[in-house]
Each structure stands twice: as C-alpha cells, then as structure tokens.
Amino acid sequence: MAYTSPAVVIDNGSYTTKAGFASEDLPSLVFNTNYSVDNNSGAVVVGDDAINAAPENEVMTLLDNGIIYNFDNIVHNWNYVYDNIDNQNPIDAKEFPLVLTEQSWNTSKNRLTTTQIAFETLEVPIFSLVKTPIAQLYRAGRSTGLVIDIGGAVTSVTPILDGIIQHKSSFHSKFAGDFLNLHVLNYLESKTAIENLLPPQYHGPASSESFKNYFISHTVLQDYKSLALSYQLRDYQLPNGSHISVADSRNYLENLFQPTVNKLPNITIPEPAIDKPHTHGLTNLIFLCLKSLEATLLPTTNDSSSHNKLAKFTEIFKDLLSNILITGGTSTASGLPESIINDIRAMTQQYYSNYPFSYATYPIRHSTGDSSEIWDRQFGAWLGACNLASMLNDSNAESNSVKIALDNWFVTKADYEELGEDLIVDKFK
Structure with missing residues (x-):
C-alpha cells in the first residue's frame, strides 16, 4: 500500500542543510547548519537571519568530518525543518516519513542514535538513512560509478x-572547500585588517569571536572564493566599501590537488x-x-x-x-x-x-554550466534521496516500488519497536 504523505528529506551538510518534501523539484529550505546559543536563556538559535541578528551569541557546529557529532542539538536543526518546511508553516513529524542522508564512513553507533531520535523524539512513522554517494549516483541514473x-x-x-x-x-x-577558505583568508589578511572583513555592526567586543569567525567564513570567504573560482577577474568589495583585486590572487584550486604546496601560517599540513x-x-x-x-x-x-x-x-x-x-x-x-x-x-x-x-x-554530468547541472551538484544527495523516498508514494498497483523501498531502504516505527537495534544495524549497514 502506497503512502499518501510525501517524505521529508533532510541532507545535513557541514556548510548548509538542504530540506524539503520528496515531491518537490528543489529543496524548499537551504540554511546554515551551524547554530548559536542565546546568552540569556540558553535557547538554541537556528537559521541564518536569527544567527546574524544575535552576534553576541556563541556559534556552534553540528558536524565534524562530514558526520553528526553533536546529537544533543541536531534535533533543533530537524525541528527547524518541521517548523518551516511548508512555506514557513509547521507540520507534524508524526504524519510524514523521514529520510536523512549520511556519509559512508558514518559509524554504527551514530546510526543507532540518529534512528533513536527519529523514532523516539520526533516520532516519525517511517524512517530511512541513505548514504550520500548512493543517493548522488542514483540521481544520475546509475548503479555503478x-x-x-x-x-x-x-x-x-x-x-x-x-x-x-x-x-x-x-x-x-x-x-575541500573549507581548506580553500583558509588560503583565501590568508590572502585577504595580507591585503587588509581582519576587522575590515566584518560589517561595522559586528566590530568590537559585543560580537563573540565564534560569531566573527562564522560570519567571515560563511559570508565573506564564500563570496570571495566564488568570485575568484569563477575566474571573473574583478574587484571584491569589502563591507567597509574598500576593494580588493581578485585578479592578483592565486589559483586556489591547486590546493585541492597539492595541499602541501602553499604553506599556511600556524597550520601544519x-x-x-x-x-x-x-x-x-x-x-x-x-x-x-x-x-x-x-x-x-x-x-x-x-x-x-x-x-x-x-x-x-x-x-x-x-x-x-x-x-x-x-x-x-x-x-x-x-x-x-x-x-x-x-x-x-x-x-x-x-x-x-x-x-x-x-x-x-x-x-x-558534462560541464555545460547550465542551471540544472549546478543544482545537481549542489543538491545531488538531496535530489537522489527524494527519488528513493518517492517510491513510497507509487500508487501503481502493478509496481513493486513500495515493497522494494520497505525491504531495502526504510524501517517502520512498529518494526523498530519490535526488533530494535539489530534491525537498524542490518538495514542501514
């Protein structure tokens, strides 16, 4: 029997979280995976605008080496999705299947913890963990690659x-991208004071150091790097109105291929x-x-x-x-x-x-530069997971899609409560 509700699909990347219904062509939510903690109430703050509105708060991460390590607060990230996924309107997690992506080197312990949160905290009816490269290759229509x-x-x-x-x-x-950011920051620091990389409202001790580092990394360095790596050789305007030439910056991509060639101060490669x-x-x-x-x-x-x-x-x-x-x-x-x-x-x-x-x-995927290819590269894991999740909604009586999905990809809450950890270890190995 096909499920009538589309699955909620969440792809937690180290930089951004992509989320939306499996029935959508693109994720309806793309927001920063980091969060901050309110200095007064201790409340967890999620979302780009909310984090930027409170620069005095400490900014924290949820992932390390591509996998979730901060399980105490990852649920706030997922709750933010449920509160905003339907045009900024909340939905009830109990009524929708949930699909999350995971890196292939994720640990069994992490999978068990993730599944426990999904079924016991969010109380979703059916759940799946899809490995990122499998989803990406599935999106490309291949089983080998x-x-x-x-x-x-x-x-x-x-x-x-x-x-x-x-x-x-x-x-x-x-x-990867963050490593390139270190080289971009090293270059920018040779051209201007670090304070010039911040808008005036974030200057001084009122803004936490973690927020300053977060803002520079996720805003200035990303913008500058995008400009430099697109080879659009023009000036980059800093928040204070001054300009830095992009034309005389080095080819940052070489650091992906030869990480030890260009040295970084106070960092040993x-x-x-x-x-x-x-x-x-x-x-x-x-x-x-x-x-x-x-x-x-x-x-x-x-x-x-x-x-x-x-x-x-x-x-x-x-x-x-x-x-x-x-x-x-x-x-x-x-x-x-x-x-x-x-x-x-x-x-x-x-x-x-x-x-x-x-x-x-x-x-x-050949490098045509068209928008569909860019979306596939940025959102490939999310889109591939959506393709798999959509099998649950196949109402074709002659199709085995729902059975295949349940047998290979998904665990129901009832099966989890009956079979527990052994089922999770076997299904998501």
Missing part, C-alpha cells in the same frame, strides 16, 4: 559497484603517506582508490580460473571509469571537473595502459 564529492568540509572518492559501496576502497580527506589516504590531495586520493580496487579485485594467480577473473576485473574497471560523477558544492568551481577528468585520463594511460579502457574516462 566512481563518485567524487567535493564539499565544504570533506572531499571523498567512493567506488560503487551494482549499488554497493566498496568501503575498503573509499577514501576521504579534509582538503601533514606530508602525504601511502598508508594514510587522508593526507593526500584529490588526484592521489583517486589513484589510491583505484589501486585499492585493483588489489581487491585483480586475481593473484595465473591459473585458468584467473583469466575469467581478469576479464571480470577489466569489465568492472571499464564500467567504473566510464561512469564518473563529480559532485558537491565546491565542484561547481570553473574548470575543476575538467581538471579532474584530465588527471584521471593521464593516470589511467600511465598506470593501466595494459587494459582496454585507458580512454574510457567520461563524467556522467
């Missing part, structure tokens, strides 16, 4: 074969190590992913059965490298997808020249 996600806090490389994430070959690092994928830049992260897959899938013997395994391995790699999805907010930077694809082409020609797929590297 290499998902390269360059977000605000994390860059990840995830190989997916027939809808299954290859966890041992999936790697991520913190060389670890030297890359083979056994520590998180220390590598983007191209090497992709290379380590492919080498790990090769070690896992390539036969080690030379008997007759190994020839079939070699043929299967070759086909898998061809399929994987023919379906590369480059996504994430930072991936919208001009020229970045092309640089990644060119590096992969060079890599496969150098290291995999014996296989007949050296030239088979093409992205699923």
